Every structure is written in C-alpha cells, then in structure tokens.
Amino acid sequence: MNKFKTVFWLCAFTVLIAGNSGCKNVQTNNDSQAENIADSMDGHTSDQESVLFLLPSPGEILLRFYSADFQYNPELLNSPLNKDKYIGSKAQTLNLGVYITDMAYSALFERSAETVNYLEAVQALSTETGISSTIFESLLVRSKANAGKLDSLANISNEAFSNMLEFLETGGKENTIAQVSAGAYIESLFIALQSIGSYSEDNEALELLSDMRFPVDNLLEKAKSATLNEADKTIINYLIEISTIFNDLEKSSSKTVVTQNPSGEVSIQGGEELKMNEANFIILKNKVAEIRKGIVSY
Amino acid sequence: MKKLSYILVFVFLAIFSNIEVFSQSCNKFHLYGSCMQYPGPSYKMDGQSRSNVIGVGDKLVYSVIFYGDRNYKLIFCTTDLFKPVHYILSDGVTREVIFDSEKNDFTEIVELNIETTRRIMIEISVLATNAEEELTEDYFGCVGFLLHWKPLKK
Numbered sequence: 001m002n003k004f005k006t007v008f009w010l011c012a013f014t015v016l017i018a019g020n021s022g023c024k025n026v027q028t029n030n031d032s033q034a035e036n037i038a039d040s041m042d043g044h045t046s047d048q049e050s051v052l053f054l055l056p057s058p059g060e061i062l063l064r065f066y067s068a069d070f071q072y073n074p075e076l077l078n079s080p081l082n083k084d085k086y087i088g089s090k091a092q093t094l095n096l097g098v099y100i101t102d103m104a105y106s107a108l109f110e111r112s113a114e115t116v117n118y119l120e121a122v123q124a125l126s127t128e129t130g131i132s133s134t135i136f137e138s139l140l141v142r143s144k145a146n147a148g149k150l151d152s153l154a155n156i157s158n159e160a161f162s163n164m165l166e167f168l169e170t171g172g173k174e175n176t177i178a179q180v181s182a183g184a185y186i187e188s189l190f191i192a193l194q195s196i197g198s199y200s201e202d203n204e205a206l207e208l209l210s211d212m213r214f215p216v217d218n219l220l221e222k223a224k225s226a227t228l229n230e231a232d233k234t235i236i237n238y239l240i241e242i243s244t245i246f247n248d249l250e251k252s253s254s255k256t257v258v259t260q261n262p263s264g265e266v267s268i269q270g271g272e273e274l275k276m277n278e279a280n281f282i283i284l285k286n287k288v289a290e291i292r293k294g295i296v297s298y
Numbered sequence: 299m300k301k302l303s304y305i306l307v308f309v310f311l312a313i314f315s316n317i318e319v320f321s322q323s324c325n326k327f328h329l330y331g332s333c334m335q336y337p338g339p340s341y342k343m344d345g346q347s348r349s350n351v352i353g354v355g356d357k358l359v360y361s362v363i364f365y366g367d368r369n370y371k372l373i374f375c376t377t378d379l380f381k382p383v384h385y386i387l388s389d390g391v392t393r394e395v396i397f398d399s400e401k402n403d404f405t406e407i408v409e410l411n412i413e414t415t416r417r418i419m420i421e422i423s424v425l426a427t428n429a430e431e432e433l434t435e436d437y438f439g440c441v442g443f444l445l446h447w448k449p450l451k452k
Contacts, residue, residue, distance in 0.1 A: 052350075166326070213414055221361070258397075266396065268412055269412065270414070
C-alpha cells in the first residue's frame with residue numbers, strides 16, 4: 001500500500017508540474033528555465049535597450065527584383081552539386097545561405113526541379129552545420145507536390161528560411177544566423193547586380209538595389225552583436241565593405257510627415273532617398289562579385 | 299529491487315515533465331490565436347513577423363524593414379492573461395513616434411502606408427490590466443506580431 005502511495009504522489013507531482021508549464025503559453029517567472037530563456041533573448045529590455053534586428057528573407061528580397069522584369073539565368077547560381085566540396089563551418093554556413101537564395105530564385109521562376117535540388121542542398125548543409133534537417137522534410141514533400149506553382153514554391157522557400165532562423169534563435173546561435181544570412185544576402189545582391197547587367201539611369205531596379213542598404217545594415221548590426229570568432233569578423237568585414245558603398249550613395253532627404261485618417265490608417269511620407277550613380281553601381285557590382293567568388297570557391 | 303523500481307519511475311516521470319517544460323516556446327505564436335486573422339485580399343505575409351517570450355515590465359524592441367510603395371497591416375497578439383499589448387512604432391533614425399497603441403484604444407491592428415523604404419522600430423510591452431498582480435509577477439507569456447503587405451494604390 002505504501003508503495004502504491006509513493007508512486008501515486010510521484011505521478012501527481014509530475015502531472016502538476018507538466019500541466020502547469022503547458023498551460024496556455026504561460027510560464028512561471030520563478031522557473032529557472034524560463035529565466036534562462038528570458039535572459040538569453042535578444043530584444044528583451046529591462047535595464048538597457050537591446051534591439052532584435054529583423055531581416056526580410058532572400059525570397060522576399062528577390063521578389064522585389066522579380067517584378068522588375070528579371071530573366072531567369074541559372075548560370076548566376078552556385079551548383080547544388082558543389083555542396084559536398086565545402087569543408088569547415090565558415091564555408092558551410094556561408095554557402096548554406098547562398099543555396100537558400102538560389103532556392104528562392106529558382107522558386108520565383110517556378111523551376112520546380114531546381115527548387116527541390118537546392119532545398120536538398122540546403123538540407124544537406126544544414127545537417128553539416130548543426131541545424132536539424134527535419135525542419136526541411138515536410139517542405140521537401142510540399143515542394144515536390146507543388147511543382148510549378150509560384151506562390152506555393154515561394155512560400156516554401158520563405159518558410160525554409162524562417163524555420164531555420166527560428167531553430168537557430170531558439171538555440172541561441174545568433175552567430176550562425178549572421179553567417180547564413182550574410183551568405184544569403186551577398187548571393188541576393190550578386191544575382192540582382194548581375195541581372196541588371198549594365199548601368200542605365202532610368203532602370204527601376206536601381207532604386208530597389210539602393211533599398212538593399214536597409215537589410216544589409218540590419219544584418220551588420222545583428223552580426224556585430226553576435227560576434228564570437230574570427231569567421232564572424234570576416235563576415236562583418238564583408239558587410240562593412242558593402243555597407244560603406246551604400247553609405248556613399250547620394251542622399252536626398254525630405255521631412256517625414258505622418259498622418260492618420262479617421263479609420264486609423266497611418267501614412268508615412270518623406271524621409272531619405274538614395275540615388276545610385278554609375279560609379280557606385282560598378283564599385284558595388286565588382287565588390288559583391290569579388291566577395292561572392294571568395295564564398296563559393298572551394 | 300523496490301528501490302530500483304522507484305528510481306526508474308522517478309527518472310521516467312522527471313524526463314516526461316522536463317519534455318513538457320522544454321517544449322514550452324513562443325515559436326510561431328503569431329501564426330495562431332488572435333494574430334491569425336484574414337488580412338484582406340491581395341495581402342502577403344512578411345517573413346519579419348515574430349513572436350517572443352514576455353513578462354509584465356519587459357520591453358521588446360525590434361528593428362523592422364518596411365519597403366516603399368507598400369501598405370502594411372500589423373496585427374499584435376499576446377497570451378490572454380497579459381492583454382492588452384502596448385506597442386509603439388517609431389522612426390528608425392530619429393526615433394520620433396509614428397504610432398502609439400495606447401493613444402488608439404490599444405488597437406491590436408494598425409495599417410501603414412509607406413512611401414519610401416525605411417526602418418521602423420517596434421517596441422512591445424504587455425500591461426495585463428485585468429490580471430491580478432500576483433499572477434503576472436509569477437508568469438511569462440507570449441507576444442507576437444504578424445505583418446502583411448500589399449502594393450500601395452497610387
């Protein structure tokens with residue numbers, strides 16, 4: 001009877017703990033686990049302000065250029081067959097980012113087979129860099145089932161990026177996020193610059209290119225706050241080189257005007273606009289090509 | 299033998315309870331609950347949508363990129379116990395306040411028409427006005443925001 005009582009109380013105690021922690025996304029403040037989560041979170045501020053820098057996915061970045069009449073050119077991409085040739089965590093994480101962008105590019109142009117090939121390359125390099133490959137398995141099944149559907153393939157590509165970010169954020173691997181994102185952003189810039197080809201003042205894509213300054217700056221800030229090793233410093237240097245070129249663009253500012261209509265809709269007008277001239281364009285194109293070559297070489 | 303069986307039962311239960319504790323997370327909180335509302339036709343979800351753990355008295359600050367010539371719909375949500383959400387949108391450079399939900403009846407939805415690409419800071423806190431202080435002092439919850447966008451009509 002005593003044995004039964006002991007087991008009963010052990011069960012009751014455990015169920016109480018488990019039930020309490022699982023209740024409607026609420027955790028106890030006293031729980032040391034919860035304290036650890038809160039302490040390790042970026043963007044959490046109590047005494048001093050720290051900011052979580054968010055990044056649009058490579059698919060979202062390329063989507064903007066896609067509407068600027070870009071043509072599909074597979075020669076711009078890094079072959080997924082190269083995935084096994086990258087040795088060392090720096091090369092693997094940077095090229096994981098490169099492949100994520102190449103997957104997004106293939107998805108945008110509804111190239112189903114290529115999208116699946118790149119997703120498989122992403123999954124393979126993820127495993128090498130300590131990211132759970134299971135987060136991509138359902139996406140692989142969906143990408144095969146949704147062959148030729150632009151919205152579905154694009155969503156799958158964006159989901160692959162956000163699933164990976166979530167996995168890394170949960171594990172507190174901010175430096176890996178910075179490395180992967182740097183590879184992805186450099187590849188996005190490379191594809192955009194090569195697709196534009198030569199400079200033409202009235203090319204609408206130049207404005208979109210200038211807008212890349214914002215996500216690059218956010219990524220640079222994210223990378224700076226996550227710096228831990230020499231590999232991260234190399235990446236920061238890449239980003240600083242690119243950011244410096246963006247900072248040299250001609251700026252025109254107008255006062256920011258915020259208005260709110262009776263239905264509550266807020267309009268924000270004015271602010272800073274950047275203008276890219278031919279010299280800026282050539283410098284940026286050459287610098288990005290040089291950095292990208294260093295990343296994809298093996 | 300008795301001792302061994304007690305130990306085994308305890309270890310099993312301890313592991314079981316820990317699985318529950320460790321699986322507790324706010325990942326994708328913005329993809330369900332009150333954040334997940336139909337934004338209207340033509341809207342696409344923005345990948346910068348986020349969720350995080352929060353307690354009363356905490357402030358989360360995000361730096362978000364908003365592209366020009368777009369209309370954005372932002373939907374904020376939190377665990378019931380912590381409602382309402384208080385959020386402030388401010389200019390990423392000047393930090394001038396663009397929108398303060400406190401001055402707008404703590405609305406959980408705001409629409410922004412963005413003319414030129416800019417960085418906007420989103421500060422989020424939870425007030426838990428209807429919860430007892432003892433409860434909110436002892437618990438963490440989830441908060442999230444979902445961003446949708448569509449091309450701005452000119």
